[in-house]
Amino acid sequence: xxxxxxxxxxxGTVSNDPFNDDADFLAALPTEDQQTLRFGExxxxxxxxxxxxxxxxxxxxxxxxxxxxxxVFGVLDLLEGVRGLPPASRTExxxxxxxxxxxxxxxxxxxxxREAAVYDWSVVGHQAGEETDATVLYGTHFGGASxxxxxxxxxxxxxxxxxxxxxxxxxxxxxxxxxxxGVDLLVSLEDFFRSGEAPADRDYAYRHTDxxxxxxxxxxxxxxxxxxxxxxxxxxxxxxxxxxRSDAQVSGGRFGDEVWVWSQCWGATGALVYEVDNLxxxxxxxxxxxxVYAEAAGLERI
Amino acid sequence: xxxGLLLVAMAAAEVQRFAVVVGNNEGAQGDDAxxxxxxxxxxxxxxxxELGGVSLMNTRTLLGKGRGxxxxxxxxxxxxxxxxxxxxxxxxxxxxxxxxxDEDGLHLGTTEVAWSELSAMLDRSGxxxxxxxxxxxxxxxxxxxxxGARAPxxxxxxxxxxxxxxxVVVTSSASDEASQESDEIGGSYFTHFLASALSGSADADxxxxxxxxxxxxxxxxxxxxxxxxxxxxTQHPTEASNLSANGELVLTEMGRSGxxxxxxxxxxxxxxxxxxxxxxMFVSEVEVxxxxxxxxxxxxxxxxxxxxxxxxxxAEVQLAARGVVRVEASQFRRGEYESDxxxxxxxxxxxxxxxxxxxxRLNVAGRAFSDPxxxxxxxxxxxxxGVEGRFDWREGQYVTGDFLVGSGGGSLSIEGLDYPxxxxxxxxxxxxxxxxxxxxxxxxxxxxxxxxxxxxRRRFPDAGVPDQELFSVAPGLAGWVGVHPGQWQIDLQLxxxxxxYVVDGRDLGMGxxxxxxxxxxxx
Numbered sequence: 001x002x003x004x005x006x007x008x009x010x011x012g013t014v015s016n017d018p019f020n021d022d023a024d025f026l027a028a029l030p031t032e033d034q035q036t037l038r039f040g041e042x043x044x045x046x047x048x049x050x051x052x053x054x055x056x057x058x059x060x061x062x063x064x065x066x067x068x069x070x071x072v073f074g075v076l077d078l079l080e081g082v083r084g085l086p087p088a089s090r091t092e093x094x095x096x097x098x099x100x101x102x103x104x105x106x107x108x109x110x111x112x113x114r115e116a117a118v119y120d121w122s123v124v125g126h127q128a129g130e131e132t133d134a135t136v137l138y139g140t141h142f143g144g145a146s147x148x149x150x151x152x153x154x155x156x157x158x159x160x161x162x163x164x165x166x167x168x169x170x171x172x173x174x175x176x177x178x179x180x181x182g183v184d185l186l187v188s189l190e191d192f193f194r195s196g197e198a199p200a201d202r203d204y205a206y207r208h209t210d211x212x213x214x215x216x217x218x219x220x221x222x223x224x225x226x227x228x229x230x231x232x233x234x235x236x237x238x239x240x241x242x243x244x245r246s247d248a249q250v251s252g253g254r255f256g257d258e259v260w261v262w263s264q265c266w267g268a269t270g271a272l273v274y275e276v277d278n279l280x281x282x283x284x285x286x287x288x289x290x291x292v293y294a295e296a297a298g299l300e301r302i
Numbered sequence: 303x304x305x306g307l308l309l310v311a312m313a314a315a316e317v318q319r320f321a322v323v324v325g326n327n328e329g330a331q332g333d334d335a336x337x338x339x340x341x342x343x344x345x346x347x348x349x350x351x352e353l354g355g356v357s358l359m360n361t362r363t364l365l366g367k368g369r370g371x372x373x374x375x376x377x378x379x380x381x382x383x384x385x386x387x388x389x390x391x392x393x394x395x396x397x398x399x400x401x402x403x404d405e406d407g408l409h410l411g412t413t414e415v416a417w418s419e420l421s422a423m424l425d426r427s428g429x430x431x432x433x434x435x436x437x438x439x440x441x442x443x444x445x446x447x448x449x450g451a452r453a454p455x456x457x458x459x460x461x462x463x464x465x466x467x468x469x470v471v472v473t474s475s476a477s478d479e480a481s482q483e484s485d486e487i488g489g490s491y492f493t494h495f496l497a498s499a500l501s502g503s504a505d506a507d508x509x510x511x512x513x514x515x516x517x518x519x520x521x522x523x524x525x526x527x528x529x530x531x532x533x534x535x536t537q538h539p540t541e542a543s544n545l546s547a548n549g550e551l552v553l554t555e556m557g558r559s560g561x562x563x564x565x566x567x568x569x570x571x572x573x574x575x576x577x578x579x580x581x582x583m584f585v586s587e588v589e590v591x592x593x594x595x596x597x598x599x600x601x602x603x604x605x606x607x608x609x610x611x612x613x614x615x616x617a618e619v620q621l622a623a624r625g626v627v628r629v630e631a632s633q634f635r636r637g638e639y640e641s642d643x644x645x646x647x648x649x650x651x652x653x654x655x656x657x658x659x660x661x662x663r664l665n666v667a668g669r670a671f672s673d674p675x676x677x678x679x680x681x682x683x684x685x686x687x688g689v690e691g692r693f694d695w696r697e698g699q700y701v702t703g704d705f706l707v708g709s710g711g712g713s714l715s716i717e718g719l720d721y722p723x724x725x726x727x728x729x730x731x732x733x734x735x736x737x738x739x740x741x742x743x744x745x746x747x748x749x750x751x752x753x754x755x756x757x758x759r760r761r762f763p764d765a766g767v768p769d770q771e772l773f774s775v776a777p778g779l780a781g782w783v784g785v786h787p788g789q790w791q792i793d794l795q796l797x798x799x800x801x802x803y804v805v806d807g808r809d810l811g812m813g814x815x816x817x818x819x820x821x822x823x824x825x
Contacts, residue, residue, distance in 0.1 A: 010774030010803035014760060016679060016716060017806065018767045023718025083720045086765050 022087060025095045025112050027148040028119035028141040029079050034179050035072045037065040037206045039215050039236065043270025051286050055264040055272040056223070057246035061236050064217055068187050068204050071173055075156040078102065078123055078137055082110050099125075104165035109133070117143035117150070127164055136160045144180045151178035158192060168195045182209035186301065203302035213238045216299050221250075223262070224281055228253045230260075235297050243267040245293040265291035318386040319356040320379055320429065321396040323347045323363045324372060327655065328411040328742060329402030335696045335742075337655040338483050339400040340365045342437065342493035345583055346398045349500045352561050352600045353512075353554035356396065368788040369413035376423040383428045394551075395429035400493055403438035411788060412744045424469060431551065432469035433514065437492045439480045468545035472518055474525070475537045482529060482537060487575075487584050488648035492539060495524040498586040500554045501576075502597040510556040510596070517553055524587070556598040562621035564604065565628040568593040575644075577605040582647035601625070605644055606634075613638055658693035658700070661791060663822025665690055667706055669729070672798075672812035680805060681758065681814075682712030684727045690820060694739065700748065702735040702780075706816075726761035733797075735780050742786075749781035752797050776801045776813060784820075791822035 040062035045054040082097040089096045098109035108125030122138035139154030141147075154177075159170035171192030178184040185206045191199040207214045215236040220229040230253030238244025243266055250260040260281060265274040265288075274286035288294070325343025327336045347363050350356045360382060362375040383393045397420075402409035407416035424432040474481040474492030487494045496517065498504070504512050504520030522539045529537040545551075556563060566574055566588055576586040576597060585604075586597045601623045608615040614637035619627045639645070670683040677683065686708025694700045708729040713722035737750015753775065760770045778799030785792045794817075801813035 010772060010801070012758075012772035012774070013770045014680065014758070014772045014805050015770065016714070018765070019714070019716040019719060019723055020806070023716060026720075027718060085721060086723070088766075090766065 018090065021090075022095065024147045025087070025114070025119065026083060027146070028112070028114075028143065028150070028152075029083075029121065030076060030139065030141070030152070030154055030175070030177060032073050032076050032080070034183065035076060035175060035177060035185060036183070037068055037185065037204070037215065038183070038208060039065040039206070039213070040270060042240075042268075043266075045266075045269045045271035051273065052271050054270045055246060055266040055275070057234060057236070057248055057262070057264045058244075058266055058270045060219075060221060060223070060232075060248075061215055061217075061234060061246060064204070064219055064234075065206075065215065068206075068217075071189070072175060072187065075137060075154070075173060075175075078108075079110070104161070106136075106164050108136075117147070119143070119147075119152075125164075134160055136164075149180055151176075151180060151184075153177070169193060171199060182207065184208075205301035210240065213240060213244070216302060218299075218302065222253075223248065223250055224254075224260070226254050230255055233299050235299055237293050237297065239292055241268055243273065243290075243292045245291055245296075247296040247298065249298060261296065263296050265293070316391045317355075317394060318360065318383075318391050319350075319354060319394045319396065320360040320383060320427075321347070321350050321354075321356045321362070321398070322372075322375055322379060323350070323361065324367070324397075324399045324401070324410070325363075325365050326368075326401035326410050327366065328409075330404075330409040330412060330414065330743065333402040333409055333742075335655075336401065336483060337485075337652055338489040338493075339402075339437075341583060341651065342400040342489045342497075343398065344581075345489065345497050345585065346400075346435070346493060346500075348581070348585075348600065349497050349554065350396055350398075353500060353556070353558060353598050354396070355555070355558070366411070368410045369415050370788075372410060372415060373423070376427065380426065380428055387428065387430075392431075393429040394431045394433065395424065395427050397424060397432065397434040398437075399435070400437040400490060403436070408436075408438065412742055412786065413788065421469075430467050431545065433551070433553075434469070434471045435473075435496060436471065437474040437481055437490050437496075439475060468543065470514060470541065470543040470545050470551075472521070473540045476540055479535065479537055485648060485652060487587075488644075488651060489583065491525050491528050491537060492521065494584060494587065495521045495528075498524070498588065501586045501599060502554075502556055502595070503586055503588045505556070505596070508593070508596075511552045512554045512556075513550040513552050515550055554598070556596055557624075558598070560600065560623055561598045562601055562623060562625040562627065564597045564599055564606070564619065564621060565626060566590045566595045566597070566606070567628060567630060568595070570629075570631040570634075572608050575607045575609070577607060577644040577647075579603040579605060579643065579647075582651060584644065607637075607642075607644060608634065614642060656696060658695045659824055661692050661694065661822045661824040663690050663692070663791060663793065663820040664688075665704070665706065665795070665818040665820040667708070667816045667818035669706075669708065669814055669816045671810070671814045673808075673810065676805075676808065676810055676812075678715045679717070680714065681727060681760075682710075682714070682725065684708050684710030684712070684729065686729060686731075686816075688731075690822075692822070694824075698738050698741065700737055700739055700750070702733070702737075702752070704731075704733045704735075706731045706733075706818075723762065724764045726763060728759040728761070729756060731756035737780065744785060744787055745783070746786050747781070747783040749779070752778050752780040752799070754778065754797070754799055772803070772805075774801060774803050778813065782820075784822075786824075789824045791820070791824060793820040793822060794818075795820060 040058055047054045087095040087097050093114040095112045099107045102108040105127055106125040110123050112121040119141040122135050124133035124135050126133050136157050141152035142150045144150040154175055156173040162169040172190040174188045176186040187204040189202040193199040204217045218233050221232045222229045230250045233249045236246045245265045247263045260279050262277040267273050273290040274288050276284045323343050325340035327339045364371050386393050407414050483490045499517040499520040504516040506516050518541050525537055525539050571591050574588045575584050578585045580602050588595050601621050604619050606617045606629050615634040616637040617629050617633040621627050665688050667686045671677045671681050686706040688706035690704035692700050692702045711726045714725050731754050733752055733754040735752035737748050739748030740746050755775045758772045776799035778797055780797040782793045782795035797816040799813040801810045803810045
């Protein structure tokens with residue numbers, strides 16, 4: 001009977017651990033849906049000037065968020081390709097995908113290693129004639145309650161990639177993220193430039209939970225339609241489904257050392273409900289009591 | 303002068319004898335399987351071919367066969383009979399059946415032949431005279447339907463002109479009676495006394511020939527006498543005839559070439575049973591009272607037994623072809639019932655008959671795990687083929703042994719992976735089972751327990767992961783339903799197994815099921 005029970009309990013080596021590990025490694029890679037700035041996606045107000053129309057600062061932030069998403073998605077596209085493929089080789093704490101031909105005739109590979117819940121990864125590659133691989137994208141992920149619900153950072157060497165592709169572009173893009181509760185992103189562009197632009201630094205901080213959103217950034221814009229761009233710092237805060245407030249501080253350009261502070265409050269659809277400034281460049285409109293956030297706020301994270 | 307020429311012409315013609323001998327231990331649903339029916343058929347086959355003038359070429363013996371076989375053989379017999387008649391000969395057809403029957407007809411295993419069909423087949427045979435011996439329960443239904451009367455008592459020798467037309471049916475019991483087998487005599491009472499009669503016991507006038515009338519008288523008397531004290535009740539053989547004859551039909555003749563004669567002297571009175579040692583059966587029972595009696599037997603070794611209250615009195619004789627052995631009282635030796643060779647042989651026959659019947663089947667199966675996650679992420683549904691052996695006992699129990707081998711492929715869906723993982727799955731299983739089945743019928747069903755030892759291997763041709771194996775023993779249940787036309791069996795079987803095995807923290811207790819289609823043959 002004991003023998004029968006022992007036999008019934010069975011013995012063998014059947015396990016999906018190798019594949020579950022593959023899934024863990026893949027979960028440690030950042031994904032586009034986790035790294036997206038979802039600002040203003042649910043706004044529906046018409047773009048025009050005045051109470052009830054879409055707030056201008058909301059429009060500016062949507063445009064900036066779209067640009068940042070473009071940077072990030074461009075980088076993460078490189079990782080999406082490996083998700084549909086089994087790894088080419090495995091070790092207990094390592095995986096390798098590739099080599100496979102990437103854009104710009106680059107033979108690239110994704111290398112991953114794991115130590116406890118910390119995953120290091122890098123995309124390396126070379127073109128024909130290059131003897132050694134160069135790293136174009138790398139990152140570190142710290143697993144949380146699950147591998148996917150963690151935090152980490154990844155860095156994109158835009159100069160390296162542009163050199164392979166023969167493009168007059170460069171700079172470094174780094175993204176620090178935290179997916180443990182909602183989405184928290186800190187995107188930094190260092191000496192980043194596109195063709196014909198001067199290298200510049202840019203920082204974007206974005207945080208979004210079910211209860212609250214916060215987006216802050218620096219950019220250059222001609223907000224007063226003077227024809228001369230000025231330096232703009234914007235802080236957006238919002239409560240999903242209720243409304244929010246955008247506070248801009250504009251300096252430089254035609255303002256010189258003077259600082260123009262312009263605040264707009266908006267409803268759930270992004271429609272303007274109140275605006276005010278310190279220089280009288282805009283006429284105060286609406287009621288301040290309509291603001292979800294009563295006080296203006298400046299940049300805090302960047 | 304004219305009459306003399308006619309006699310010469312008639313003498314030139316022959317009477318050719320044909321026989322279809324049928325025995326079937328199996329019956330329809332609800333019939334208990336018989337033990338000696340097929341052996342009885344062999345016994346009568348021997349008597350008819352050795353003493354009855356039926357050549358082996360003109361004999362068809364069907365043991366354990368069904369309706370289709372009987373119809374085929376009866377039809378096949380028409381050709382030789384027609385041929386014999388075209389050559390100016392006359393034909394006698396003997397039909398013997400031992401097996402189950404009811405008021406509607408014969409039960410040939412799970413198939414049936416109506417009494418009217420049997421009568422029609424005999425009539426269509428073309429034989430001038432048809433003689434049927436039917437040893438079956440309620441076989442009197444056949445004679446009752448025929449409604450015939452006893453034939454006149456003239457004698458027609460085996461080689462003489464028949465000058466007779468028609469048919470005679472002798473049955474073992476009346477239409478409302480059971481026919482009985484006896485473990486003591488190793489056969490049915492009716493056939494036992496029919497064989498005894500034909501081998502000489504019924505030769506009342508001691509002329510060396512056994513006629514139909516002598517046979518019937520002997521069989522009727524002995525069967526009624528022997529069964530009168532039986533628990534089932536007295537069995538009354540019946541006879542019906544529409545024979546238009548100018549004489550009596552001789553069925554067997556003593557002293558034919560190839561047989562020997564056993565003489566039992568009249569001074570040693572008593573009832574003697576003759577047991578054929580080689581064929582392990584009683585072949586005759588002879589009553590000796592004052593006058594010598596002769597029994598014609600094929601050459602061989604025989605035990606002549608006289609049963610006394612406390613012991614047996616046994617003489618062993620060797621009989622040669624055309625030889626005559628007279629068994630004197632001095633040749634008999636005391637024998638104990640415990641060491642009775644005949645009884646031992648009969649017991650062996652009974653044991654053999656009661657052994658389970660083996661059927662073999664080829665199974666084609668599909669195997670699926672019950673847990674949907676296990677099915678999609680570990681073991682996809684695969685096919686398998688194998689063989690199964692099943693021993694069926696008469697009482698309805700059965701045991702099985704089987705093995706299946708399978709090989710197939712599919713893909714696994716692993717949570718967190720966007721791509722399917724290609725997997726190959728090989729399996730070998732050995733199983734044993736036991737259960738109960740419904741009574742023998744064309745549609746049968748059964749169910750019981752099943753224990754399966756199985757080995758599974760997963761192969762990952764594209765993933766670079768080593769093969770994985772699993773060995774376990776899974777208890778379960780099995781149920782089947784099938785169509786069993788005669789020896790062939792087509793079964794649909796479902797097995798469900800419990801699998802107390804844990805993979806990656808997931809209990810596979812829900813196990814797996816196998817649905818299989820089997821084509822079987824009962825040996």
